[in-house]
């Protein structure tokens with residue numbers, strides 16, 4: 001007889017903190033084991049001497065249990081903030097499916113992102129079109145498909161909205177101090193507090209409905225005080241709006257959250273600022289991207305070529321390794337997202353080294369490497385200097401953890417290499433495995 005299917009994860013407000021923490025702690029070791037198994041299983045099917053073009057391409061292993069754990073972490077620390085996942089960060093269909101099941105909303109930046117989410121049967125009311133400067137045809141698509149929540153930060157956008165989506169629910173995006181973030185956004189978006197009253201007056205004169213304020217403290221933020229200041233500024237704009245007769249009901253605190261231990265500190269500052277400045281009847285939403293997916297994706301690549309570099313003065317050798325993925329591919333995060341992915345050996349010769357990566361590197365015989373992508377461009381460098389206790393050969397495999405955010409979504413086809421890398425899905429959480437019917 002088939003065992004009964006476990007019920008889908010229950011993530012209602014009544015879950016106690018302890019219930020939420022249990023899968024977080026349990027999933028971590030299970031995740032390592034599953035990822036390792038998935039990597040080995042896939043690589044063992046590849047014969048570099050006989051395979052078809054593309055069979056040996058770089059690939060991801062995605063642990064959807066990790067996405068679920070991040071969701072629990074979010075609920076535990078930011079229970080008041082309803083997440084609207086930023087699709088741009090990683091529009092992976094299984095990630096979107098899981099988040100749809102978990103009840104999150106979605107932050108979309110274009111017609112294609114809205115379409116992807118709507119095609120999953122998601123209610124358009126769960127989407128915020130969070131792009132303050134929209135292409136008209138994309139805005140028409142939003143209007144025709146029932147997406148009504150939009151952000152704006154300038155007068156022209158209000159005229160555009162009046163013409164194409166006059167019953168929109170508008171969020172005024174304000175400027176933030178994003179100087180402590182990896183990817184500042186306020187250079188490009190956000191109205192300063194000097195302009196917000198004028199914009200609200202114009203919206204009022206046009207008969208538009210401004211329902212809230214939005215901000216983003218920059219992607220990969222590191223200063224919790226930026227949240228405090230942004231919440232205080234949002235309060236000022238709520239009060240300006242009330243003076244003009246708008247009954248704002250929602251604050252959108254954007255994204256910017258990292259998945260490392262800084263999250264809990266950021267969340268604590270944000271939560272207490274929200275409780276201080278916004279009474280409980282104000283709805284709070286957020287647009288997290290990297291927080292949900294960054295740690296869930298591991299990328300495996302193989303060494304397509306190796307060059308030996310001799311230093312006659314020192315009498316030493318080092319190696320330049322060329323991988324089948326680079327900054328024009330999934331390592332686009334090095335250029336666009338200012339990341340430094342950490343290379344690790346996955347398979348050297350016949351040995352599978354995943355589980356051993358964190359130990360045994362302190363041997364005296366370290367070998368120096370630089371690591372490069374496959375294109376003809378000199379900028380295509382993944383790591384300028386690293387060392388391993390192994391002599392890595394052509395055909396060996398390497399892997400990189402934390403490759404879920406702003407990686408494959410910004411990969412290109414430069415030099416004719418693929419921008420479509422396959423994903424092996426696993427789940428270190430049994431309820432997610434059942435929910436998504438993963439093997």
Ligand code: PLP
Pocket residue numbers: 086089107130131185216218219220221254255256257287288289290291
């Ligand atoms: N919302 C908006 C409007 C953004 O521009 C971005 C990222 O650029 C995000 C959300 C997601 O940010 P993060 O991945 O830092 O959470």
